[in-house]
Amino acid sequence: MSHYLLAIDQGTTSSRAIVFSAQGLPVARAQQEFKQYFPQDGWVEHDGEELWLSTLKVCREALKQSGLSASDVAAIGITNQRETTLVWDATTGAPIHPAIVWQDRRTADYCAELKSAGHEQAVAAKTGLLIDPYFSATKLRWILNQVPGARERAERGELRFGTVDSFLLWRLTGGKSHKTDATNASRTLLFNIHTQQWDEELLKLFEIPASLLPEVLDCAAEFGIAEASLLGAAIPVLGMAGDQQAALIGQACFQPGMVKSTYGTGCFMIQNTGEVPVSSQNRLLTTVGYRLNGKVTYAVEGSIFVAGAAVQWLRDGIKLISHARDTEAMAEQTGDACGVYLVPAFTGLGAPYWDPKARGAIFGLTRDTGIKEIVTAGLQSVCYQTRDLLEAMRQDGAAAPSALRVDGGMVENNWVMQFLADILGVTVERPKVTETTALGVAYLAGLQAGLYQDLETIASHWHRQQRFTPRMADSHRTKLYEGWLDVVQRVRSEG
Numbered sequence: 001m002s003h004y005l006l007a008i009d010q011g012t013t014s015s016r017a018i019v020f021s022a023q024g025l026p027v028a029r030a031q032q033e034f035k036q037y038f039p040q041d042g043w044v045e046h047d048g049e050e051l052w053l054s055t056l057k058v059c060r061e062a063l064k065q066s067g068l069s070a071s072d073v074a075a076i077g078i079t080n081q082r083e084t085t086l087v088w089d090a091t092t093g094a095p096i097h098p099a100i101v102w103q104d105r106r107t108a109d110y111c112a113e114l115k116s117a118g119h120e121q122a123v124a125a126k127t128g129l130l131i132d133p134y135f136s137a138t139k140l141r142w143i144l145n146q147v148p149g150a151r152e153r154a155e156r157g158e159l160r161f162g163t164v165d166s167f168l169l170w171r172l173t174g175g176k177s178h179k180t181d182a183t184n185a186s187r188t189l190l191f192n193i194h195t196q197q198w199d200e201e202l203l204k205l206f207e208i209p210a211s212l213l214p215e216v217l218d219c220a221a222e223f224g225i226a227e228a229s230l231l232g233a234a235i236p237v238l239g240m241a242g243d244q245q246a247a248l249i250g251q252a253c254f255q256p257g258m259v260k261s262t263y264g265t266g267c268f269m270i271q272n273t274g275e276v277p278v279s280s281q282n283r284l285l286t287t288v289g290y291r292l293n294g295k296v297t298y299a300v301e302g303s304i305f306v307a308g309a310a311v312q313w314l315r316d317g318i319k320l321i322s323h324a325r326d327t328e329a330m331a332e333q334t335g336d337a338c339g340v341y342l343v344p345a346f347t348g349l350g351a352p353y354w355d356p357k358a359r360g361a362i363f364g365l366t367r368d369t370g371i372k373e374i375v376t377a378g379l380q381s382v383c384y385q386t387r388d389l390l391e392a393m394r395q396d397g398a399a400a401p402s403a404l405r406v407d408g409g410m411v412e413n414n415w416v417m418q419f420l421a422d423i424l425g426v427t428v429e430r431p432k433v434t435e436t437t438a439l440g441v442a443y444l445a446g447l448q449a450g451l452y453q454d455l456e457t458i459a460s461h462w463h464r465q466q467r468f469t470p471r472m473a474d475s476h477r478t479k480l481y482e483g484w485l486d487v488v489q490r491v492r493s494e495g
Contacts, residue, residue: 002074005446006062006235007438008055010164011243012081012101012265013312015054017062018435019073020442022451024461026435027068030061037098042105042347042356048086048095051164052171059231070233075449076172076226077239077441079246080164081265082187085139087150087212088167090160093175097147099164100139103266103305103347107138108356119205126192126199128277128286133348133356134303136163137189137206144207154209161212163187165240169223172237177224180214182291183245191216193277193288196296218291219245220448239444243437244268245290248299249444250436251405252459259393259401262437263410266350267307267382269389270299271398282392283352292447292455300396302351302389306344306360307382308410313346314378320371324409327375331415334376336422336472336480340364341384341487342377349492352392357493364487382410383420384484390424403427403467407436414468422472423481432465 003022009015013036018029032054037045063070083102088095100106111131114120120131129135140161144151153159162170166180185191185198190208192199198213217223223237241249244262248270251260256274261267270289277286277298289299306313311327314320321327341363348356362374394400404426410416411430421428433439443458452458 002072003451004066004068004073005442005451006059006073006076007442007445008059008076008078008168009243009438009441010051010055010078010080010168012103015051015058016438017055017058018438018442019062019066019068020439022446024433024439024443026433028062028066029435030058030065032058040106042108044101044104044347045098046084046101048088048099048167051099052168055168056230063231070231070235073235074451075238075445076235077445078165078168078237079241079243079437079441080168080184082163082184082242082244083134083136084164085136085143085161086164086167087140087143087159087161088170090158093170096150096159097143100143102134104139105133105348105356107133107142110138111356123189123202123205126194126202127189128186128193129189130283130285130354131189132354134350135187135189137202137208140208140212141206154212157211159212160214162214165242166214169237169240172226172230173224174227178214179217179223181217181219181221181240182288182296183219183242184240185216186288187242193286193298196291218294220292220444222448236449238448239441239446241290241441241444244270244301245288245299246440246444247407247437248272248289248440249458250438250440251407251431252462253405254455254459257399257401258405260405260407261386263307263382263406263408265307265309267304267386269302269386271393273298273300278396280392280396282395283354284389284392284396285351300393302392304385304389305347305350307385308408309346310342310344310378310381311410313344314375320375327379328413328415330372331376331379334372336380336419338373338376339366340369340373340377341484342374342381343487343491344378344381345491349488352388353488353492355492358491361487361491363490379413379416380419383416383423384481386420387423387481390426401426403429405429405431407431407434417468421468421470423477425470425477427470428468429464430466430468432463
């Protein structure tokens with residue numbers, strides 16, 4: 001049996017492929033950024049063909065770099081930016097509209113109408129989610145209503161809907177598999193997380209024909225077989241999970257109460273709550289953590305829309321830096337008390353505020369404010385937002401975690417990790433393998449392929465690379481965070 005796994009990590013700003021050994025160590029990786037489209041204020045789109053072609057390219061590159069052939073790969077796992085919505089032709093596989101990205105806010109007014117009509121409580125009871133443009137259902141409805149003839153074609157069974165995982169699976173299998181997993185399904189506003197089924201009442205509410213929907217499987221399952229013509233040999237696709245749930249698995253957070261936080265384009269903190277779905281009183285989300293052998297493990301999640309994207313904006317939007325790696329030295333020179341706050345509400349605010357009409361701002365500018373101070377404030381904003389999530393979890397009755405396991409591109413920045421530990425007052429642990437999103441879905445594929453006996457085997461592969469312990473005085477921590485709460489209130493649409 002082959003002991004290598006290919007993980008596809010299709011993210012918001014780039015597509016990645018990583019070849020892992022059965023020990024969970026990366027053998028080779030490839031990454032390609034792709035274009036972001038912003039056709040209107042609050043709108044964010046991707047080209048579905050770019051998503052597919054960039055994914056295929058990095059898979060081929062990673063295999064080439066590894067020195068392995070496709071026949072050496074036991075299985076493929078797919079992880080993805082979650083709520084991003086695609087609709088494609090059931091015959092050709094061609095998207096009928098650009099992918100509407102999870103960050104997109106175009107359906108904010110419709111969501112407000114649904115909330116005003118009193119639907120949110122019933123929707124939350126079934127899905128664990130809030131009515132918000134973030135999730136897939138209102139995006140899907142928008143495409144069906146705005147693309148000429150789309151609703152009629154959907155009613156005739158000529159179209160397919162999916163989050164990015166389903167779309168990539170469809171392309172990899174030559175249109176033979178239209179499937180998703182329970183974690184991605186749980187982010188659509190159409191899936192009942194208690195019955196583990198697409199919900200007829202929700203489909204009716206959002207005006208979605210059932211014929212569009214993929215079949216929902218466990219996270220480790222027989223999803224289909226990638227065609228030999230694409231990578232050089234037929235490879236089974238055996239693992240699938242939305243990116244944040246994949247990171248939960250990659251971080252081996254298998255015990256109730258364990259928490260991980262991922263710092264990619266956005267920031268997502270997830271706490272394992274075990275077999276019982278916990279309903280938050282502080283506008284956090286109840287979601288499927290993972291589903292294996294038909295058994296659901298639930299989680300509570302806080303979602304921040306802009307984390308690494310703030311650094312990308314500093315680099316590409318206002319061109320204050322040339323490389324993300326430059327930010328660490330700037331922050332070290334500036335320190336944590338520069339007096340500047342950057343609220344990166346470029347597409348609204350996520351948890352615990354859920355304010356789609358909030359917009360970004362910079363506060364505290366003085367005559368001696370320079371590039372270093374603004375960059376530092378951008379880094380700090382990610383940590384402050386994480387504190388918002390941790391506070392919401394505490395208010396829901398969760399015990400403070402003994403440690404926060406972190407991953408994603410930003411965690412390579414030691415200054416950010418130390419400030420995170422300081423502002424949270426919690427120890428932060430960075431693992432040896434920080435590509436835990438890709439690693440998690442590789443583990444799922446390996447579990448189905450028989451490379452791993454159980455979750456305990458997977459957990460034994462987790463190793464800490466560095467620990468950051470809080471060293472900031474309580475009074476200073478409180479002062480900085482109170483300043484953050486003040487400026488957030490100022491940018492809120494109800495503020």
